[in-house]
Amino acid sequence: MAKRELYSAISDLLVRRAAAGQDLLSRREIAEAMGAPSATVLRYLDRLIGDGKVERVGATSAVRYRLPGRKVEPMAPVVAASPAKAKLTASPAWSEAAAALIDELNVPLGARQPISYQRHFVDGYVPNQSYLLPQALANDLYQEGRSPGQQPAGTYARKVIEPLLIDLSFSSSRLEGNRYSRLDTEVLFDAGTADPADKDATMLLNHKRAIEFLIDDVPSYGLTAMVIRNLHTLLMQGLLNDEGALGSIRERVVSISNTVYIPSHVPSLLGEMLEQITEKARHIKNPVEAAFFLWVNLAYLQPFEDGNKRTSRLSANIPLLLYNCAPLSFLDVGDEDYARAKIGVYERLDTSIAADLFAWTYRRSIAKYAAQIDAAGVPDPFRARYREAINEMVSRIVRDREALGTVIAEFKLRDDEAARLIDMVRGDISRLGEHNFARYRLRLKELEQWVSAGRPLID
Structure with a gap:
């Protein structure tokens, strides 16, 4: 025809x-x-x-x-509900829809129709009525990944902060072509600094700082465009020729390799859509759907001059963090699978591949961090209640050289509680070293200065 x-x-x-x-x-x-x-x-x-x-x-x-005016309810996504506990596999098992999309994307670039940004992908999305993930899958993943009980936002992530810093920094950077191995990453983080000319090291250290910002500050700020722009700034400092582009809506044309998708070049549209994406994500009740929505849409919009995909990966963790779900570290995701997932959205507005990949890697994250918490044993309820206070006390003693008695007095505790807390802080101080300083929000240089001064502890 x-x-x-x-x-x-x-x-x-x-x-x-x-x-x-x-x-x-x-x-x-x-x-x-x-x-x-x-x-x-x-x-x-x-x-x-x-x-x-x-x-x-x-x-x-x-x-x-x-046809216009037909009063017909929208069809539900044609997917089977996932089981409550899916068996982990070595690679994603593609659904029929994803497999068909993969076949379509195997067509040579020259035979694919160029397409620009389609804002209706976001405009037509209604939080808690529309779903980018199949609804049953989003619900299952939320049940699998959530932390039981009522706890302050960010509690789950803080429990697994040490492996999370390595996992997410390494996995996200590797998807950007970073040459560092996982072991190299651990050594780099122990050192805390690197040659500014080593862009791969800078990329990894930027990820670490951005993740620390997520865990330390985002529970207070919530999900806003400001937070996402600051994430971009932390991720890309030292990596952009124009420092003014950090966290700024881009004004330059960008192109993406191996796709016929052409992102919008209109700064006013980019700023408007970034605000709309964060606003809609903030109103999504299921944090897993919100995470997927952010991951897909931030990369699709390309609001920044560079670093959009890595910003989308860390941003996806914001709803999970706020709802105390297991973090998403993109463990074991392959370059080709990741590229297909993104191109399926870019060129077809089809999330089939992305949904399968997201579910597969998030289940790997859930399993790993659940095992990490189990391995730590049942926590002392008293320590759990005062964990943040202990971390703050240790950091002030080391960073600011404050007296232990002065810091304890600010919390106005009963004598028996104060005595117990003093013992815990003393124990943590005695064990403090290069292997665990991050949990107290200390920098390596601050630890080294304190150690050089003779590990002072003023009563």
Whole structure:
């Protein structure tokens, strides 16, 4: 069929199918009926929608098309509900939808239709009514990853901060082509500093500082565009030629390799959409869906001059942190799988691959950090209650050389509680070293200065 005939033919098809009782059709069904490429059909569907002759219902892989005014409920995503506890596998098991999308993306670049940013991907998303992840999967992952009981935001992440700093920094940097091994990363973090000319080391140390910002400060700030812009600043300092671009909405054209997707070059649109993305994510009740929404949309928008994907990976942890869910560290994600997941969204607005990859890697994170907490044993309830106070006391004693008695007195405790807390702080001080200083929000230089001074402890 000639392309010029598709405009009328698609409309006629929807009329015929509606008369037969099938009011909603997917893009794939329309493409098969037309015998035309899916990307071409999408272009004509967008034109029909703009002319008011067709309506789009649903979001992403659950999108369906119908005639205007038809009172039909949107179809639920066609996916099987995941089990409460899925068995971990060495690599993602692709769903039928993801496998089909992978086949479509295997078409050479020259045969794929260029496409620009489509704001309806966000505009049409209604928090707690629309879902980018299949709803059942999002609910299952939330049940698997959440921490039981009522605890302050960020409690789960603080319990696993030491492995998380390594895991997320290493995994995210490796996806950017970083040459450091995991062991190299651990050695680098123990040292705390590196040659500024070593961009790979800078990338890793930037990740560490950004994750510490997430854990220490985001529970107070919440999810805002300001937080995401500061994450970008921390991740990219020392890596951009223009320091003014840190955390700033870009004003330059960017291009992405190995895709026909062309991000928007309009700064006002980029700023508007960043605000809308964070606003909608903030209202999503399921933190796993919110994490996926941020991960997908920040990378799709490309609001910054560089570092958009790494910013999206850390931003995805904000809702998980605020709801005390296991953090997401992108453990063992392969470059090719990650690229396919992103390109599926960029070119097709299809989250099938991304959803499968996200679920697979998040379950690996859940399993690892649950085992990490179990290995630590049942915590002392008194220590758990005063964990933040202990961390603050140790940091003030080491960093500011404050007297232990003065610091303890500020908490106005009963004598028996104060005595017990003093013993715990003394114990932590005696064990303080290069292997554990991060838990007290200390920097290596501060620890070294304190050790050089003879490890002073003023009563």
